[in-house]
Amino acid sequence: MLTISQLAAYAGVTVRAVRHYHHIGLLPEPERDRSGYRTYDAAAVVRLIRIRTLADAGVPLARVQELLDAGPEEFAGGVQEIDKDLRAEIRRLQDTRRRLARLAAGEHLALPRSVVDYLDRLRGLGVGGRYIELERDAWIMIAAQVPDLIDSVIAKKHEELDDPDMVRLYGFFTGEPDWTAGDPRIVEIADILERLMIRAVQAGEVGDDGFDDQFVALMDSTMTESAPGAELVLAILKERGWSGWTRIERVPADRLDTGPPPPKGDALT
Numbered sequence: 001m002l003t004i005s006q007l008a009a010y011a012g013v014t015v016r017a018v019r020h021y022h023h024i025g026l027l028p029e030p031e032r033d034r035s036g037y038r039t040y041d042a043a044a045v046v047r048l049i050r051i052r053t054l055a056d057a058g059v060p061l062a063r064v065q066e067l068l069d070a071g072p073e074e075f076a077g078g079v080q081e082i083d084k085d086l087r088a089e090i091r092r093l094q095d096t097r098r099r100l101a102r103l104a105a106g107e108h109l110a111l112p113r114s115v116v117d118y119l120d121r122l123r124g125l126g127v128g129g130r131y132i133e134l135e136r137d138a139w140i141m142i143a144a145q146v147p148d149l150i151d152s153v154i155a156k157k158h159e160e161l162d163d164p165d166m167v168r169l170y171g172f173f174t175g176e177p178d179w180t181a182g183d184p185r186i187v188e189i190a191d192i193l194e195r196l197m198i199r200a201v202q203a204g205e206v207g208d209d210g211f212d213d214q215f216v217a218l219m220d221s222t223m224t225e226s227a228p229g230a231e232l233v234l235a236i237l238k239e240r241g242w243s244g245w246t247r248i249e250r251v252p253a254d255r256l257d258t259g260p261p262p263p264k265g266d267a268l269t
Helices: 004-011 015-024 042-056 061-068 072-103 113-124 129-145 150-160 164-171 184-202 213-226 230-239
Strands: none
Touching (some): 004 042, 042 061, 113 129, 129 213, 184 230
16 A cells, blocks of 8 residues: 555656645545555556546646546547647637737737738838837827728828828938938928828818827827927928828918829839
């Protein structure tokens, strides 16, 4: 007869594991002998080894009892079912790992796939990390405000990237700019933005954006506080009669007759 320590050693488990199997009913707990000790026989060793083998193979302890008591056909069927469950769990864990890997980049947190793809396209244009982070944070807020519209909004943004003026505009953000008053690029950016705004007005794309005034004000302040030169650009546009950044508030009629926009696809010089 064996003590609990000897039983555990024969089966290759710990005494703590044996006690746990007693507690959950997998391994019958023998009565104490006249000396007050619990002793185990060979049958207990065999059962414990079978328990350990099933557990090591990945069988959940909740199902070990079922397999221990099953006949050959039931055992085979039970193993197949457990294997199916394990494969499903593996797929779930692999998907979790992929999501964690994406979260490590900081963009998939609170952002749909369409926005992440758009940010990747901006990277492909050479847009610098500082501006990418600014756009990312803005899109996080927008996606939270209009989750049902975000994919269509991003689809429109992709169309805009086919416009040479838009590509030229993003070209100013390939580094980590720190522009000041008098920098000629400020005026050029204002010129490009005005052309884009004029086209949007002419195409009837200016109107209800689904955002409340407070959110628009938040987006505007985020841009002016984070983007170098934004206030200078806004000042130029204001002098020309425009008002608004996230949402165009005032359109100067005399600025709309500025000639047709350049054809899409023209090479930039």
